Amino acid sequence: MSTVLVPGGAGYIGSHTVVELAKAGYDVVIVDNFYNSKPEVLNRLEKITGRRFPFYEIDCCDKEKLRTVFEENKIDAIIHFAGLKAVGESVSIPLTYYRNNLTSLINTVELAGEYKADKFVFSSSATVYGMSEDVPFTEESPLGMCTNPYGWTKWMIEQILRDYSVSNPDMKICLLRYFNPVGAHESGLIGEDPRGIPNNLFPYISKVAGGTLEKLTVFGDDYDTPDGTCIRDYIHVTDLGSGHVKAIEYLDSHDEKVCVFNLGTGRGTSVKEAVAAFEKACGHEINHVIGPRRPGDIAVSYAATDKAFKELGFKAQYDIDDMCSSCWKWQTMNPDGLPG
Ligand code: NAD
Ligand code: UFG
Secondary structure: OOEEEEEOOOOHHHHHHHHHHHHOOOEEEEEEOOOOOOOHHHHHHHHHHOOOOOEEEOOOOOHHHHHHHHHHOOOOEEEEOOOOOOHHHHHHOHHHHHHHHHHHHHHHHHHHHHOOOOEEEEEEEHHHHOOOOOOOEOOOOOOOOOOOHHHHHHHHHHHHHHHHHHHOOOOEEEEEEEOEEEOOOOOOOOOOOOOOOOOOHHHHHHHHHOOOOOOEEEEOOOOOOOOOOOEEOEEEHHHHHHHHHHHHHHHHHOOOOEEEEEEOOOOOEEHHHHHHHHHHHHOOOOOEEEEOOOOOOOOEOOEOOHHHHHHHOOOOOOOHHHHHHHHHHHHHHOOOOOOO
């Protein structure tokens, strides 16, 4: 069975993807510098899968340290999650974002080429579709007009990988554009564990529901949508994990040099609908107020899912109620996140 290297595998999406890779029978090697995750996640992964995966505490920006992973393991494929992802923070410290996200990617792909790990999956984002209002976003929708440095790192890395693929005849690349990943593993043992006050909707609602934060501010109810609040395509993180397994299988069985897939459900949920669904899951009201719009937010974003369904065989299995109930289970079992 082939071995998949997962840089950023201790993080939110990475850890859920490791579970799905293990379920599908892959060997996994994890690299992370714990910048935005904790060592405890490795114990939790062992509890869920019954396996202890080889782990390297390495910053992917340190190429020579990263090389040891390739020296000590025969890597067949890579799923690269090792990046910084907070949109607001990327505006305050743009150079840190460009340095970390680009260097981490360039080092990993360069070593992948050198050691002939020639299947490479990258965590891109719907953010590359920018401020366009032409929904649903298809893989052919225009790119660019990103609203922040984080988004530009995704856009740039997609281009870097396309350029690299031309120079390396053996390398096959899959760009996965995630919509809004939420929810947690059904065990409640792993989930999203942000540092400090969350920026994203679901971690914020969870903390209000759990009593750690007082109230949610809904960013604007005057958008041109049925209830006035923004619409997003929330996708369960376990579905996202299986999408990555499908991507590895796709690269194994196709000769395309670069393929691109949206990973979403194709269904939009408004902020107010998300709050109502979470109230149903936790059994009580979520204290919330309407505030001003958040700069950079678009009214509506959801995925065209036909290509991922037809070519990748990917279809999301979980709905918004499953996302909320798993999120709530994770929150109640780990009110302060993971220890450490
Ligand atoms: P996360 O922060 O939970 O996981 C990223 C992991 O990478 C963390 O464990 C962090 O410690 C590690 N890391 C960061 N820089 C590193 C480096 N230089 N060397 C080694 N490890 C490093 O984030 P996530 O939500 O799991 O996202 C994973 C990837 O998916 C990111 O690239 C993110 O941009 C992308 N993505 C996330 C979302 C989302 O909403 N969560 C949406 C679209 C794309
Ligand atoms: N929202 C609130 N209150 C909050 C937080 C969010 O009303 O406290 C609203 C936002 O205005 C938006 C919706 O909830 O309408 C979702 O916001 P998130 O911050 O959860 O997610 P975004 O759609 O803004 O962005 C996310 C990730 C990005 C990624 C993008 C597209 O944060 O990394 O999806 O993939 F690029």
